[in-house]
Amino acid sequence: MATTMAADKKASVEEKIQELRDLYADAPPLGKKALENVIRELQSDAASPTARPMESAGRVGSRVGKVSELTLIVPLLPGGAKRLRAFLRLLHGNPQAGADRVGTLHDMRFVFLDNDTKLLFATAYDGDWDAYIDDFATKIPDYLDLMDTDWEGWPGIRSPQVKDYLVKHQVTAEGWYVANPDLTVQEARRLQRLGKAVDEFLDKLNG
Amino acid sequence: MATATASRPKQDLTVEEKVKQLREAFRNAPEMARVALENALPTLKSLVMEAQSEQTESAGRIGVRLGKVSELTVIAPFAAGGAERLRTVLQLLNGNFSAGKKVGTLHDMRFVFLDNDTRFLFATAFDGEWDPYIDDFATQMPDEMDVIFSAFEGWPGIHNPKVKDWIVKHQIPADGWYVAHPDLSVAQTGRLKRIGKAVDEFLDKLNA
Numbered sequence: 001m002a003t004t005m006a007a008d009k010k011a012s013v014e015e016k017i018q019e020l021r022d023l024y025a026d027a028p029p030l031g032k033k034a035l036e037n038v039i040r041e042l043q044s045d046a047a048s049p050t051a052r053p054m055e056s057a058g059r060v061g062s063r064v065g066k067v068s069e070l071t072l073i074v075p076l077l078p079g080g081a082k083r084l085r086a087f088l089r090l091l092h093g094n095p096q097a098g099a100d101r102v103g104t105l106h107d108m109r110f111v112f113l114d115n116d117t118k119l120l121f122a123t124a125y126d127g128d129w130d131a132y133i134d135d136f137a138t139k140i141p142d143y144l145d146l147m148d149t150d151w152e153g154w155p156g157i158r159s160p161q162v163k164d165y166l167v168k169h170q171v172t173a174e175g176w177y178v179a180n181p182d183l184t185v186q187e188a189r190r191l192q193r194l195g196k197a198v199d200e201f202l203d204k205l206n207g
Numbered sequence: 208m209a210t211a212t213a214s215r216p217k218q219d220l221t222v223e224e225k226v227k228q229l230r231e232a233f234r235n236a237p238e239m240a241r242v243a244l245e246n247a248l249p250t251l252k253s254l255v256m257e258a259q260s261e262q263t264e265s266a267g268r269i270g271v272r273l274g275k276v277s278e279l280t281v282i283a284p285f286a287a288g289g290a291e292r293l294r295t296v297l298q299l300l301n302g303n304f305s306a307g308k309k310v311g312t313l314h315d316m317r318f319v320f321l322d323n324d325t326r327f328l329f330a331t332a333f334d335g336e337w338d339p340y341i342d343d344f345a346t347q348m349p350d351e352m353d354v355i356f357s358a359f360e361g362w363p364g365i366h367n368p369k370v371k372d373w374i375v376k377h378q379i380p381a382d383g384w385y386v387a388h389p390d391l392s393v394a395q396t397g398r399l400k401r402i403g404k405a406v407d408e409f410l411d412k413l414n415a
Contacts, residue, residue, distance in 0.1 A: 016299040023292045030364045031292070031357025037350040038306075045306065046299050054302025062317075064303050071319050071328070079235065086232040088383040090225040090251065093263030094273055097250055099385040107315070107332050110383030111280050120280065120379075122330055124315050142246040149240030156239055171328075175297040175318030177307035180396055185387045191399040192391065198402055 013047045052181060058129035059163070060170045065181025067106065068129065072121040073113070074169045080150025081116035087146065098143035102135050104185055119151065126184040133163055226252060263384050267337035268371070271381045274389025276314060277337065281329045282321070283377040289358030290324035296354060309347040312340060312393055318355075327359065334392040341371055 017039065024035045045051060057068035076084075088095065088110060099105050106124040113120055125132050136144055137157050144157040151169075155161040183191075226248065233244050266277035285293075297304065297318060307313050312334035319328040333340050344352050345365050352365040359377075363369045391399075 013299070016295070020292075020295050020299060023288070023295055026288055027292055028286070028357045028362070030353050030362075034350040034353030034357065038354060041306070042296070042299060046301070051301065051305060052303055062302060067315070069315075069317050071317060071330075073321070079232075083232040083236060083240075085382055086225075086229045090222070090229055091383075092261075093271060093381075093383055094261055095383055095385050096261070098247075100387070105385070106387050107276070107278075108383070108385040109278050109280060109330070109381040111379050111381045113282070113379065120328070122280075122317070124332070142243040145239050145243035146247055149237055149243065171319050171321065173302075173317040173319045174294060175300075175302055175304050175316075177304045177313070177316040179308065179314050179393045180400070183396065183400070188388050188391060188396065188399075191396075191403045192388065194406060195399045195402050198406065 013043060016046070017043055054176050057127075060167050060172055061129050062173045062176045063128075064176050064178050066126055066184050067178040067181055068125055068127065068132070069173050069176050070121075070123045070125065070129070070132070071171050071173055072119075072166065072169050073171060074119050074121070074154075075152040076112075076117060076119055077150045077152055081112050081119070083150055084110070084119070084147065085112075095143070095147070098140040101139045103139070104132060104135055106185055124178070126186075130163075133166065137162070222252065261389055266335075269375050269378050269380055270337055271384045272336075273384050273386045275334055275392050276386040276389055277333050277335065277340070278381050278384050279329075279331045279333065279337070279340070280379050280381060281374060281377045282326055282379060283329075283359040284326055285324060285358055286360045286362075289360075290320060290327070293318070293327070293355060293358040294320070304351075306348055306351045309351075310340075310343045311347075312343055314393055329355075332386070334394075338371075341374065345370070 020035065020039070020042075024032050027035070052064055054062050054064050057063040057070075061068055061070050063069070091097070095108070095110075099108055102125075104126040106126070108123040109120070111120040111122075112118070141157045145154075148154045148157070153165060155165050229244070233241055236244075261274055263271045263273050266272040266279075270277055270279050272278075304316065304318070307316050310333075314332035314334070316331040317328070319330070321328055349365045353362075356362045356365070361373060363373055
């Protein structure tokens with residue numbers, strides 16, 4: 001059984017490799033050459049039994065291990081970029097006050113696009129999409145309405161339409177890499193405390 | 208010490224000024240936003256004044272850093288056929304571009320196709336300064352970089368002296384950047400995971 005599956009995987013990897021070679025035949029020369037340099041490694045990465053596939057984060061978005069990605073691009077209302085910038089500037093660019101409270105948020109960026117007419121909002125977070133949006137809605141509803149009010153059509157975080165709105169503007173990543181896919185925000189915090197305790201313990205032993 | 212005390216009133220004034228600016232900017236905002244602003248302001252102000260929040264700084268030539276962790280956000284137009292090539296590479300790897308582990312300062316990296324496959328978003332979180340980070344990519348995974356980035360218009364090649372100018376041209380620095388553990392580099396996280404494992408084993412032996 002396992003052998004058959006491994007054989008199937010190998011066959012499908014070989015098909016994909018061939019497809020890739022065909023496609024890169026028309027690529028710029030440096031891309032074509034680079035592909036030949038790494039194709040064996042890509043092949044073994046793809047066929048590796050320990051390779052962890054990207055999966056769905058639930059309703060929308062991608063996940064590897066425990067860590068998911070959310071990438072939103074939303075149109076801004078006139079004057080919206082100005083208001084959001086003033087808000088971010090007050091916080092020295094770091095909206096930590098609210099973000100820490102979500103508890104499952106690894107990182108979050110706000111990037112203004114196309115002459116301030118759009119906003120890219122991208123995060124890395126733990127677990128499933130629905131639970132994550134619920135965390136935002138229950139833990140920091142006011143921050144959300146404050147930051148998102150200038151998103152065109154924002155229904156309000158307490159509106160039953162809010163998830164549909166988010167789904168409509170979210171673009172699922174087709175590639176996603178995480179250095180430590182098993183490490184949640186909470187687990188990282190626990191390890192930080194543990195590391196500190198171990199350091200103190202060793203200091204006392206050597207003291 | 209004396210400097211910190213002396214600069215304190217000036218800092219408070221700046222916060223008040225910024226709050227004033229914020230209220231001004233929200234004057235014409237929808238009712239929902241003005242209510243939310245007033246609800247959130249007391250917490251915001253005290254957090255800013257207590258300086259509990261770290262400030263974002265420059266990541267070097269371009270981009271923003273918080274503590275040890277920086278952001279890179281690039282949006283570039285696809286070259287002809289580029290989207291199809293890149294998608295096939297990513298599908299081969301089941302979406303997980305695990306070669307990223309060769310760059311020991313890389314926290315996370317996403318590949319997003321935009322506007323009917325005409326533009327591409329590449330966004331990462333990484334440790335430290337922009338220049339050494341790009342150098343890491345160039346030395347640790349040059350071929351992977353050319354395989355991916357040759358999908359974009361005008362990519363000069365990772366070994367080309369103009370490559371950093373190309374990236375700067377297409378990078379858009381974030382105006383807001385948050386990291387849950389700004390002091391935790393990828394290397395430091397690796398060390399903590401090992402400590403965690405060692406402590407678990409140690410406790411298992413004690414209790415055996």
